[in-house]
Each structure stands twice: as structure tokens, then as C-alpha cells.
Amino acid sequence: MTRTPGNLLDFTCSALDGVRAHVPLVQCITNSVVVNVTANALLALGASAAMVDIRGEAGPFAGVASGLLVNLGTPTLEQREAMLEAVTAANAAGTPWVLDPVAVGSLPVRTPLGHTLRDLRPTVVRGNASEIIAVTGSGAGGRGVDASDGVDAAVSSARSLAERTGGVVAISGPVDVVTDGRDLVRIANGDALLTKITGGGCALGAVMAAFAAVDDDRFATTVAAITVYTVAAELAAARAAGPGSFQAAFLDALATVDGDALRSRAALT
Amino acid sequence: MTRTPGNLLDFTCSALDGVRAHVPLVQCITNSVVVNVTANALLALGASAAMVDIRGEAGPFAGVASGLLVNLGTPTLEQREAMLEAVTAANAAGTPWVLDPVAVGSLPVRTPLGHTLRDLRPTVVRGNASEIIAVTGSGAGGRGVDASDGVDAAVSSARSLAERTGGVVAISGPVDVVTDGRDLVRIANGDALLTKITGGGCALGAVMAAFAAVDDDRFATTVAAITVYTVAAELAAARAAGPGSFQAAFLDALATVDGDALRSRAALT
Amino acid sequence: MTRTPGNLLDFTCSALDGVRAHVPLVQCITNSVVVNVTANALLALGASAAMVDIRGEAGPFAGVASGLLVNLGTPTLEQREAMLEAVTAANAAGTPWVLDPVAVGSLPVRTPLGHTLRDLRPTVVRGNASEIIAVTGSGAGGRGVDASDGVDAAVSSARSLAERTGGVVAISGPVDVVTDGRDLVRIANGDALLTKITGGGCALGAVMAAFAAVDDDRFATTVAAITVYTVAAELAAARAAGPGSFQAAFLDALATVDGDALRSRAALT
Numbered sequence: 001m002t003r004t005p006g007n008l009l010d011f012t013c014s015a016l017d018g019v020r021a022h023v024p025l026v027q028c029i030t031n032s033v034v035v036n037v038t039a040n041a042l043l044a045l046g047a048s049a050a051m052v053d054i055r056g057e058a059g060p061f062a063g064v065a066s067g068l069l070v071n072l073g074t075p076t077l078e079q080r081e082a083m084l085e086a087v088t089a090a091n092a093a094g095t096p097w098v099l100d101p102v103a104v105g106s107l108p109v110r111t112p113l114g115h116t117l118r119d120l121r122p123t124v125v126r127g128n129a130s131e132i133i134a135v136t137g138s139g140a141g142g143r144g145v146d147a148s149d150g151v152d153a154a155v156s157s158a159r160s161l162a163e164r165t166g167g168v169v170a171i172s173g174p175v176d177v178v179t180d181g182r183d184l185v186r187i188a189n190g191d192a193l194l195t196k197i198t199g200g201g202c203a204l205g206a207v208m209a210a211f212a213a214v215d216d217d218r219f220a221t222t223v224a225a226i227t228v229y230t231v232a233a234e235l236a237a238a239r240a241a242g243p244g245s246f247q248a249a250f251l252d253a254l255a256t257v258d259g260d261a262l263r264s265r266a267a268l269t
Numbered sequence: 270m271t272r273t274p275g276n277l278l279d280f281t282c283s284a285l286d287g288v289r290a291h292v293p294l295v296q297c298i299t300n301s302v303v304v305n306v307t308a309n310a311l312l313a314l315g316a317s318a319a320m321v322d323i324r325g326e327a328g329p330f331a332g333v334a335s336g337l338l339v340n341l342g343t344p345t346l347e348q349r350e351a352m353l354e355a356v357t358a359a360n361a362a363g364t365p366w367v368l369d370p371v372a373v374g375s376l377p378v379r380t381p382l383g384h385t386l387r388d389l390r391p392t393v394v395r396g397n398a399s400e401i402i403a404v405t406g407s408g409a410g411g412r413g414v415d416a417s418d419g420v421d422a423a424v425s426s427a428r429s430l431a432e433r434t435g436g437v438v439a440i441s442g443p444v445d446v447v448t449d450g451r452d453l454v455r456i457a458n459g460d461a462l463l464t465k466i467t468g469g470g471c472a473l474g475a476v477m478a479a480f481a482a483v484d485d486d487r488f489a490t491t492v493a494a495i496t497v498y499t500v501a502a503e504l505a506a507a508r509a510a511g512p513g514s515f516q517a518a519f520l521d522a523l524a525t526v527d528g529d530a531l532r533s534r535a536a537l538t
Numbered sequence: 539m540t541r542t543p544g545n546l547l548d549f550t551c552s553a554l555d556g557v558r559a560h561v562p563l564v565q566c567i568t569n570s571v572v573v574n575v576t577a578n579a580l581l582a583l584g585a586s587a588a589m590v591d592i593r594g595e596a597g598p599f600a601g602v603a604s605g606l607l608v609n610l611g612t613p614t615l616e617q618r619e620a621m622l623e624a625v626t627a628a629n630a631a632g633t634p635w636v637l638d639p640v641a642v643g644s645l646p647v648r649t650p651l652g653h654t655l656r657d658l659r660p661t662v663v664r665g666n667a668s669e670i671i672a673v674t675g676s677g678a679g680g681r682g683v684d685a686s687d688g689v690d691a692a693v694s695s696a697r698s699l700a701e702r703t704g705g706v707v708a709i710s711g712p713v714d715v716v717t718d719g720r721d722l723v724r725i726a727n728g729d730a731l732l733t734k735i736t737g738g739g740c741a742l743g744a745v746m747a748a749f750a751a752v753d754d755d756r757f758a759t760t761v762a763a764i765t766v767y768t769v770a771a772e773l774a775a776a777r778a779a780g781p782g783s784f785q786a787a788f789l790d791a792l793a794t795v796d797g798d799a800l801r802s803r804a805a806l807t
Binding site (some may be wrong): 301304306308312313318319320321322323324325326328329345347489515516518519520521522524525 | 569570571572574575592611612613614615616642644645646647648733735736778779780781782783785786
Binding site (some may be wrong): 073108244 | 616
């Protein structure tokens with residue numbers, strides 16, 4: 001596939017159908033804050049979710065799951081061990097996996113863990129600009145989960161990170177960027193309300209794992225995941241009176257977003 | 270009480286009043302994904318919730334709680350120890366307890382734990398068909414939290430499990446089944462949206478513990494819990510635009526469901 | 539500032555503007571039940587949230603956070619160690635911190651921990667009447683998270699606790715009380731629906747930490763946090779059909795509550 005915006009939009013529509021038809025089972029090792037909304041986002045979209053995050057089970061499960069998310073938001077000791085177990089098994093089995101290096105940079109436990117996981121070659125890395133810069137190995141890292149660096153500042157880090165992992169890197173922000181080190185696409189969808197609920201970014205990582213399970217072109221599946229997710233956010237924002245009603249409307253929108261909405265709203269360049 | 274559908278429906282209506290009058294305090298040792306919605310479901314219904322799940326406290330609390338839920342969804346090491354401590358204390362004090370053997374079958378940590386807990390004679394076991402088959406000791410187990418076996422396939426397992434524990438077994442599915450090894454009731458209420466939010470089954474286990482606290486006939490209290498819960502789901506589905514709005518509407522419905530709604534909707538056979 | 543109700547209301551309005559202007563970053567070490575709604579309440583209000591609750595990170599982060607919440611709801615071993623690490627660092631750095639002694643009194647792990655944390659001189663202690671009495675060192679303690687003692691019964695405990703810590707103590711109930719051992723204010727806002735969702739009290743502790751970050755008068759910032767929070771609850775209750783829709787409406791209201799609503803509704807005496 002030539003990666004034109006038009007081709008990627010066609011791919012996005014068929015990949016969404018693919019997720020709903022195949023119901024990929026996404027294993028999530030994620031933080032306590034967003035674990036509920038992450039499972040609900042996967043279910044709403046049409047995928048399946050299993051939060052298998054303990055030692056002794058995380059590895060065996062990663063060998064049979066359709067995809068895996070590893071999110072560093074609240075990495076307990078037990079989860080950290082489960083992450084390494086799961087990633088090792090995922091790599092052995094060919095299970096695609098997404099790394100979300102939450103707040104990597106300044107925090108002393110997760111930063112070396114993020115670098116270790118990076119070197120295990122994640123299929124996709126997703127973070128805000130500060131996190132992408134930090135996990136690549138430079139920069140001061142994130143202020144918690146907020147980006148202090150702009151998306152553009154992170155593009156060269158993202159390219160070199162993608163070359164290093166052999167995978168795909170996605171930078172979240174007002175305009176999202178996806179690169180595999182060679183091609184680069186920008187997606188100008190979404191709504192500011194996504195930043196006013198916790199999990200707005202974290203659940204996207206799980207959705208990327210669901211899409212990665214239905215096609216081997218992970219550059220295209222990552223673009224598809226972001227496009228579906230951020231177009232759904234726009235549909236929800238139009239019906240919300242604030243962050244609380246947005247949260248409910250967003251799950252409703254993930255369940256109903258379709259090719260018509262994608263074709264009329266997607267802003268890929 | 271002769272367990273006719275009519276008698277069980279009468280019982281359900283008075284048991285719901287009993288929960289709201291006595292405000293049973295339900296201790297929950299449950300998974301990170303659904304812990305919030307489980308507490309909220311208990312509060313909405315009119316019960317009280319306390320998630321006391323650490324070593325050194327789980328046992329003392331189970332001795333004074335009105336009921337106990339043990340759910341194997343994300344069983345950390347600390348929780349696994351707390352579960353055994355709590356169940357031992359519950360059995361000593363006569364506190365009714367519900368076992369939810371989430372994903373028991375194939376996963377290597379929770380499967381032996383589920384069998385150990387089964388042998389401690391839970392008052393009620395609740396699971397989907399695959400989980401009931403697996404916790405009974407046969408079958409390949411669940412695909413995460415989704416049922417791959419049908420409810421009918423699990424009925425003979427449920428009967429033998431109930432005979433073994435001396436308690437009640439409930440199979441969740443499009444039609445729910447409750448048996449104590451002798452009697453068997455089917456409840457054909459609920460809505461598919463319950464399967465599109467995480468915790469749809471897990472919170473039901475907590476509601477069963479609340480009902481078990483208000484009457485010694487745990488076959489009847491389990492039927493009552495399922496009937497109230499699934500009728501509330503129908504009321505909520507009628508007002509929902511998708512899984513997000515359903516989640517809010519379901520809590521609203523648990524707070525308002527009453528004898529009139531139960532009598533007009535309950536489908537017990 | 540002379541602490542008249544009128545002055546405190548003026549302060550509340552400007553402190554709310556201050557939170558929205560300065561976006562304080564609140565570190566939360568809190569329980570698994572409410573961690574999501576706590577983060578969402580902070581984001582809705584206009585603050586920022588980071589749930590850094592592991593050993594080795596909790597301390598360094600508390601040194602740079604704007605405020606810290608320590609909530610004893612589900613205190614895992616790892617969290618208990620992180621709490622002591624964070625509080626030590628917060629005290630060294632002058633970071634204001636809020637202690638929420640959930641269910642301290644009868645439970646054998648958290649009760650001595652609550653007393654240890656009390657002796658580390660929290661900037662603010664927030665609890666229901668039973669918890670305040672118990673953490674002060676007398677009384678039988680709470681029944682889980684419900685108050686069995688009335689607010690008035692706890693006032694003398696609250697005064698002596700404030701004198702002991704050198705900080706502020708807030709008792710939550712139908713009428714909230716704030717004291718620094720000398721002055722005392724009552725706030726008669728809120729709605730019973732706040733007691734029908736889990737986290738209604740716990741998230742308030744985080745909001746107190748956000749307000750404490752924007753002014754050194756922590757008696758006044760605690761009054762401001764309660765007033766904003768409980769007035770928002772009134773706005774939400776007017777639009778809710780039950781606890782589920784209240785939860786969404788409450789986050790919406792935290793995002794929109796303003797000086798006009800505060801001035802027309804605040805009931806400070």
C-alpha cells in the first residue's frame with residue numbers, strides 16, 4: 001500500500017470492520033487509574049480485554065493474546081516483573097505489543113524500566129512529546145502525564161526511536177504524529193476534552209494493540225487506531241456538557257463510530 | 270418456601286426491601302478493573318461496601334462484615350493471601366461469601382487458587398459457563414472473562430459443584446441459571462449491554478453477597494440478586510445510547526428498581 | 539484576613555481562580571476504588587493529577603509536586619512504604635499534604651499507620667466524624683467508610699487534633715466542619731447523592747491538596763475546597779436521575795462551577 005492519506009483512510013475503515021469482526025483479545029498491564037476505562041474502551045470498540053498482570057500468568061497469557069499493552073503509569077513491583085515476563089513471551093510468540101512510557105524521564109524507577117522495555121523492541125511506542133523524547137534517551141522527561149515539549153520537538157526523536165526499535169512510534173498531542181522512521185503521517189482530529197479525563201491517552205494505547213492484532217502493517221494500524229479514537233472523541237464532544245458526560249458519550253461513540261463518520265471527519269496529512 | 274417462580278418473585282421483592290432496610294456491609298476482595306463499579310453498584314442498590322483486601326485486615330473484617338465477595342480477576346500476591354485469610358474468618362463467623370472464579374481454567378496461578386477456594390465451601394459460586402465448568406474440575410476454562418461454553422453445557426457441572434460445596438451455584442449468560450444441586454431456576458432477564466461494560470458480571474457477585482446477608486435461604490437470595498440486577502439492566506438499556514450511557518443509567522436503575530418493575534419484567538422459570 | 543463567612547467566601551472565589559490559573563500538580567497515594575474518580579475530579583476542577591505511589595518514586599515526586607494526598611483506603615504494603623517516603627519528602631520540601639484516615643479505628647494495619655502519619659503533622663486531616671475521633675486517639679473508629687458518630691461529637695477531637703498537628707482538620711458530614719484548633723467554620727452545602735457514589739469523600743481530600751497549593755492560609759484553602767466541591771455537588775444533583783448520572787454531572791459541575799454559583803449557594807457560618 002502506498003501510504004497516501006486516502007489509502008490510509010480506506011485502510012482505517014476496513015481495519016475498524018476487522019476489529020469488530022475478529023474481536024481481538026487485548027492483554028493490558030496498565031495503571032490503576034485508567035484500568036477500568038481502558039477495558040471499557042476496548043469493549044465499546046468491539047474488542048475484548050483481559051487485564052492479566054501478575055507474575056506466572058502474564059507470560060503464558062501474552063503467548064495467546066491477540067495484542068498486549070504495557071503502560072508504566074503506576075508500576076508496582078509485581079507489575080514490573082509481569083511486564084518483562086509478558087513482553088518476552090509476546091516477542092517469542094509474535095504477539096504485537098504497545099509500550100506507553102508514562103512519565104518516563106525524571107522518575108527513577110520507571111525510567112530505566114522504560115529503556116529496558118524500549119530495547120525489547122515494542123511494536124508501537126505511544127506517548128506525549130516529552131515521553132517520546134525521554135524514552136528515546138534524551139530530554140528531561142515528562143511532568144507526570146502532561147506534555148511540556150511540543151509535538152514537533154519530538155519528531156526527530158520519534159524517527160530515531162522507530163529506527164532503533166524497528167517498530168512504529170506515535171506522538172500524542174493536539175495533532176498526532178505516527179512514524180516508522182521513514183513515513184510520517186499527521187492526524188488533526190480529537191477534542192480538548194480528551195485531556196480533561198484521565199485515561200484519554202492510556203486507553204488509546206490499548207486500542208492501538210487491538211488494531212495491531214488485525215493487520216501486519218502496524219504503521220497503518222496505528223494510524224487507524226488514532227483516527228477512529230479521535231474521531232469518536234469529536235462525536236462525543238458534540239454531545240457533552242463537560243468531562244463527566246464526555247466520558248460516557250465517548251464510550252457510546254466508540255461503539256457507533258463508522259466509515260461514514262471517519263470519511264467525513266478524518267484529517268490525515 | 271416451595272420454590273415456585275411465583276414464590277421466588279415474592280421473595281425477591283421482599284429481599285430487595287430487606288437489603289435497603291438493613292444496609293448490609295459487603296467486603297469485596299476484587300479486581301482492579303471493576304472495583305469502582307462494584308462499590309458503586311452496592312451503594313446504588315442500598316447496601317454498603319468496604320474493599321478491605323490486605324493481609325492482617327481482611328480476616329478481622331470478614332468476621333464482622335455482612336457478606337464477602339472473593340473475585341479472582343487480578344489476584345495480586347497480597348490479595349491472594351488476603352482471600353484465604355478472609356474466607357477462613359468468614360467460615361468461622363458464618364459470614365456468607367461469594368466466589369467469582371474469573372478466568373479460572375487455563376491460567377496457572379488462579380486455577381489452583383480457585384480450586385482451593387472451592388474446597389473452602391463458598392456460599393455461592395458465580396461465573397460464566399466456562400468458569401463454572403473449570404472450577405468444578407473439568408473443561409478447558411474461560412477465554413479471559415468471556416464464556417466460550419454455553420450455559421446449558423455447564424448445568425451438570427453446576428449441579429455437581431453445588432453438591433460438593435453444599436452451597437449455591439449461579440451460571441451467568443443470556444439466561445442465568447441458579448442451582449443448589451437439587452432445585453434449578455432460570456432467569457431470562459438482562460440486556461446485551463451488560464456484556465459491553467467491564468464489571469457487568471463481577472458487580473453481580475457483590476450484589477449476591479448483599480442479598481445473602483439478609484436471609485438464610487441462599488438459593489432464593491441468589492435468584493433475587495440476579496433478578497433485581499438484570500431487571501435493572503433492562504430499565505437502563507431502555508434509556509441508554511451505548512455502553513457509556515448504559516453504565517450511568519444502570520447505577521440509576523439499581524437505585525430505583527422496585528417491586529412494580531420486578532413484577533412486570535421478571536422472567537423466572 | 540479576619541475569618542468571617544463573607545471574607546472566606548471572597549477567598550473561595552479567588553482561590554478557585556487560582557487553582558485554574560496555576561494548575562497545581564497533586565500527587566495522590568490513594569485507594570484502588572476511587573483512584574479514577576479522584577484523578578478525574580482534579581482534572582475537571584482545573585488541576586493536574588499524578589498517582590505516583592511506588593517506593594523509590596513517591597519521595598522524589600513529593601519533593602516537586604504542588605500538593606500530596608495520602609488516603610488509607612486500600613493500603614497495600616508497597617503503598618504504605620510509599621506513603622512514609624512521600625510524607626517525609628513533602629515535609630522536607632514544604633509540600634502541603636492531606637491525610638485521609640479511611641476506616642482508621644478498628645482495622646489493625648491502618649490504625650497504627652494512621653497514628654504514625656498523624657504524628658508527621660499533616661497540613662490537613664480530612665475524615666468523617668468516626669475517623670477524626672479515631673485518628674485523634676480515642677473512640678471505636680469507623681464502620682468502613684461510613685460515619686457512625688455525628689459531626690458534633692467529633693468537634694472537640696478535631697480541635698485537639700489540629701492543636702497536635704499544627705494544621706487544619708476537616709470533618710465531613712451533612713454539615714462540614716473546618717477548624718485549626720482556634721477558628722471553626724461550618725459549611726452546610728452538598729447533597730446526599732455524594733454519599734451514594736464511592737469516592738465522594740476521598741476525592742475531596744485531593745481537591746483540598748489542590749487548593750492548599752495555591753495559598754499558605756490552609757484554614758481558608760480547606761474551607762474553599764469544601765465549598766467549591768459541595769456547591770458543585772448541588773449543581774450536579776439538580777441534573778441527576780440517580781447516582782450514575784450524578785457521577786457524570788458532578789465532574790461536569792466541577793469544571794463549570796464559578797463565583798456566581800458559589801455566591802448564590804454557599805452556606806458558611
